[in-house]
Amino acid sequence: MTASHPITVVGGGLAGLTLGVALRQRDIPVTLYEAGSYPRHRVCGEFICGRGIDVLHALGLYPKFVVAGAVEARRAVFCEEARQYRPKALPRVALCLSRHAMDRLLAEEFQRLGGELRQRERFTASPYPAGVVRATGRRIETRPKRIKWIGLKAHALGATLDADLEMHFLRGGYVGLCRLAGGVVNVSGLFAVNGPVPELASHWRDFLRGPVGSVLHQRLERAEFINESFCAVSGLNLRPARPEKASDCCVGDALTMIPPVTGNGMSMAFESAAWAAEPLAAYSRGERTWEEARSEIARRCDKGFARRLRWARWLQWAVFHRGTRAVLLELGDRCDWLWRAWFSMTR
Ligand SMILES: Cc1cc2nc3c(=O)[nH]c(=O)nc-3n(C[C@H](O)[C@H](O)[C@H](O)COP(=O)(O)OP(=O)(O)OC[C@H]3O[C@@H](n4cnc5c(N)ncnc54)[C@H](O)[C@@H]3O)c2cc1C
Numbered sequence: 001m002t003a004s005h006p007i008t009v010v011g012g013g014l015a016g017l018t019l020g021v022a023l024r025q026r027d028i029p030v031t032l033y034e035a036g037s038y039p040r041h042r043v044c045g046e047f048i049c050g051r052g053i054d055v056l057h058a059l060g061l062y063p064k065f066v067v068a069g070a071v072e073a074r075r076a077v078f079c080e081e082a083r084q085y086r087p088k089a090l091p092r093v094a095l096c097l098s099r100h101a102m103d104r105l106l107a108e109e110f111q112r113l114g115g116e117l118r119q120r121e122r123f124t125a126s127p128y129p130a131g132v133v134r135a136t137g138r139r140i141e142t143r144p145k146r147i148k149w150i151g152l153k154a155h156a157l158g159a160t161l162d163a164d165l166e167m168h169f170l171r172g173g174y175v176g177l178c179r180l181a182g183g184v185v186n187v188s189g190l191f192a193v194n195g196p197v198p199e200l201a202s203h204w205r206d207f208l209r210g211p212v213g214s215v216l217h218q219r220l221e222r223a224e225f226i227n228e229s230f231c232a233v234s235g236l237n238l239r240p241a242r243p244e245k246a247s248d249c250c251v252g253d254a255l256t257m258i259p260p261v262t263g264n265g266m267s268m269a270f271e272s273a274a275w276a277a278e279p280l281a282a283y284s285r286g287e288r289t290w291e292e293a294r295s296e297i298a299r300r301c302d303k304g305f306a307r308r309l310r311w312a313r314w315l316q317w318a319v320f321h322r323g324t325r326a327v328l329l330e331l332g333d334r335c336d337w338l339w340r341a342w343f344s345m346t347r
Contacts, residue, residue, distance in 0.1 A: 004286045006031065008132045010074050010123040013042070014133030015252025015269035017106035021059060022277035024113035026282045031116040033123040038107045042099040043151040043233040045176045045263055046186045047073060047165055049094035049187070050347030052267025055274045056095075061109070069181040070097035073164035078329055079215040080169045085333040087163045091340045094165070096178050098155070098186070100229070127247065127253045131283070132288035133276065134248040140255050148195060149236040151260065153188035155229035158222050161185065167261070168216040169325055174261060175208060175216055187220065189303060190236075190260050192320065204230060238316060240309040243298035249290075251276050255301055257306035261318035262346040268305060275300040311345040 007023055009016045012034030023030045048056075056062040073094040077087040111117050128134060143149070159177060164178040173191035180186055187208045197203065205225060210216035241256040248254075252269035276297045283293035318324040332339040 005284045007280055007284055008033070008123070009135055010128070010132060011135035011137060011252070011254065012036075012038075012107060012117065012119070013103065013104065013135065013137050013252060013269065014266055015254070015273050016133075017103065017110055017275035018059070018061075018108040018270050019133065019251055019276055019280075020115045021061070021106065021113060021133060022273055023280060023284075024110060024115045024310060025059065026281045030110075031118065032110065033110060033118050033121050034107075035120070035122040036131050036139075037119040039100045039104040041153065041229050041231045042127055043153040043231050044099050044186075044266065045153075045178050045188045045260060046098055046102075046180060047094055047096050047176070047178045047263045048266050049073075049090070049092060050264050050267035052264075052270035053092075053095060055270040058106065058274065060108075062095075064109065065095060065097055065102070066104060070095050071181050072096075073179065073180065075163040076165040076167070077163040078167050078169070078332070080325065080329055081171075081211070081214045082183060084162070084215050085329055088336070088339055090165070091343045094344045096164070096180055096186070098180055098184070102123050128249075132249070133250050133280065134250045134254045135273075136254045138233070138235070138253045139237045139241065140235040147192045148234070149190055149238065150193055150197065150200075151188065151190050151233045151236060152207055153186065153229070153231050154204070155180070155226040156185050156187050156220060156223040157183040157226065159187070159220050160222070160225055161219060164304045165263075166219070168214065169329075170210050170214060170216065171322075173207075174319065175210060176260075176263070177216075177219060181194070184226075184276055185223070187225070188260075200232060204232065238313075240313055243301040243305075246298065249276070249294040249297055251297075256305065256309065258305075258312045258346075261316055261319055262308070262312045264308065264312070266290060267347060271304060272297075272301050275304065301328070301333065308346050311342075315342070315346060
């Protein structure tokens with residue numbers, strides 16, 4: 001049957017672009033609005049892990065990621081300030097690719113398949129009418145008494161790592177190091193702050209290098225940051241939200257954001273896009289109403305993400321409390337099965 005209603009996607013991050021690709025593969029007319037342009041750096045650990053990798057295979061994107069320079073990650077190591085724990089095999093191989101390359105690749109693929117991409121155009125209608133999907137990224141934390149999170153990211157050359165992925169826990173934050181292609185290392189971190197950070201533009205290196213004496217500081221001692229790759233984000237809202245309660249049809253972080261410590265946000269962006277594609281295609285072909293499509297997508301996302309969001313919230317709380325964090329790291333170091341269980345519960 002031919003499509004009757006076109007779909008509009010607002011937001012050309014991973015969720016919006018992947019949804020655009022999946023809809024174009026079904027011959028659905030799609031227009032995608034992106035406020036920015038490509039290529040661009042994004043705050044992200046650039047470590048894809050979990051079921052999102054199956055989505056990349058199903059959409060035929062995995063080999064394209066590899067051609068664009070994606071590399072596999074097999075081992076992880078955890079460090080807490082000056083202490084390093086034993087390296088661990090990742091229970092599932094992960095894929096690491098710079099967002100600079102990833103978002104551009106997806107944007108090109110969407111256009112190659114006939115999607116209409118409107119870069120540097122902000123979609124402003126409110127509320128969203130039928131046929132419009134929200135893929136606008138993180139929800140902003142507006143409650144004044146909540147912890148304020150900032151996320152920072154930069155690429156570095158010359159860092160020395162003991163594993164493909166390293167997580168460094170510090171006072172008031174954590175920093176992940178992830179090996180990318182060509183000797184580049186992604187350095188990205190989440191930090192709890194009291195309010196706006198004055199002169200962040202000149203202090204970001206201090207945040208990302210960690211305190212003198214920490215393992216992180218040693219790893220980055222001889223490293224040089226690639227200044228143009230630096231980016232920052234604030235106002236992150238890490239409270240899980242129930243998709244069924246949203247009035248718009250949402251995918252990716254617009255739905256709900258999982259704490260970055262899990263390294264599962266990109267996977268959730270791919271998964272939610274894949275779950276949304278068929279109900280939206282059915283709406284477009286006139287086989288479902290907009291409300292039926294919207295609530296089917298919300299139900300699938302609620303069901304698919306509920307467990308990992310619960311565990312991730314707990315894990316985020318635990319790693320920000322020194323006592324629980326030390327116990328967790330110690331237990332994870334001794335019991336491989338426990339580490340594998342945490343890994344699978346958050347993805
Ligand atoms: C510090 C940190 C580290 C992370 N590390 C990892 C990791 O290692 N692994 C992982 O899987 N996840 C990680 N994540 C999470 C991951 O980056 C996100 O979950 C993912 O980018 C979500 O994709 P998205 O498409 O929903 O949103 P985004 O990628 O944020 O895209 C949203 C897009 O919408 C556009 N937009 C917004 N409003 C409008 C509008 N009105 N009109 C037009 N366009 C609009 C924006 O310009 C943006 O391009 C991390 C996050 C942080 C903060």
